[in-house]
Amino acid sequence: MTRARTASLTDPRERRAQLVLRLTAGRTHRQAAADLGISPSTVWRDLKHLRKAEADRAAQRAASRAGRRAEIHRLLAAGQDRRAVAAAVGVSTETVRREQQLLLQRHAAARLARGRAAAPRPPDSGRGHWSERAACRGRDLDVWFSEAGAVRATAAAVCRGCPVRDACLDLAMKAEAGGHRYGIYGGLTPAQRKALARRSAEASARGDPS
Numbered sequence: 611m612t613r614a615r616t617a618s619l620t621d622p623r624e625r626r627a628q629l630v631l632r633l634t635a636g637r638t639h640r641q642a643a644a645d646l647g648i649s650p651s652t653v654w655r656d657l658k659h660l661r662k663a664e665a666d667r668a669a670q671r672a673a674s675r676a677g678r679r680a681e682i683h684r685l686l687a688a689g690q691d692r693r694a695v696a697a698a699v700g701v702s703t704e705t706v707r708r709e710q711q712l713l714l715q716r717h718a719a720a721r722l723a724r725g726r727a728a729a730p731r732p733p734d735s736g737r738g739h740w741s742e743r744a745a746c747r748g749r750d751l752d753v754w755f756s757e758a759g760a761v762r763a764t765a766a767a768v769c770r771g772c773p774v775r776d777a778c779l780d781l782a783m784k785a786e787a788g789g790h791r792y793g794i795y796g797g798l799t800p801a802q803r804k805a806l807a808r809r810s811a812e813a814s815a816r817g818d819p820s
């Protein structure tokens with residue numbers, strides 16, 4: 611019996627598994643060493659080995675995640691539909707949908723940035739382009755594109771105090787006409803801007819003054 615246990619503990623993998631079990635159960639390093647009949651320095655070496663193995667696995671996971679993500683983006687950009695991309699990369703269609711949404715958000719942000727740059731400056735303002743006075747300038751713009759309601763509320767609160775809110779909303783409404791809506795602009799969510807666009811279209815159909 612003792613011989614069998616000693617034999618199994620000469621296998622480093624078995625010894626490390628037993629060590630992890632004991633440490634997880636709350637035994638100290640010294641107690642675990644005594645339980646297993648090994649020296650504290652062996653415990654130390656095994657733990658070092660386990661940490662390195664875990665770090666290597668984490669690096670591999672990150673590398674394969676990044677590779678998968680790049681491949682998803684490449685196939686989507688090539689015009690493949692979600693189901694085909696999911697099958698080709700070996701992920702769920704939900705994962706592809708999330709990546710697609712991320713891409714569209716980036717495109718929307720880039721489009722709005724281009725729109726801001728191209729928007730005409732008021733000739734006599736003497737204060738530079740309005741976007742230079744944006745309250746979101748220099749902030750983490752991921753907050754404006756978050757899916758989380760609480761994070762969106764933070765963005766909308768910043769927009770409410772923004773001195774160029776009207777110009778921002780006007781530009782977003784023009785840039786998004788007939789297209790996808792993402793993120794918070796002028797303090798409004800995509801759904802709120804969609805409703806605003808519908809009300810504006812109805813008002814112009816009635817011939818109401820704008």
Ligand code: SF4
Pocket residue numbers: 744745746747754768769770772773774775776778779794795796797
């Ligand atoms: S209204 Fe909001 S999104 Fe638009 S410029 Fe101001 S802070 Fe930025």
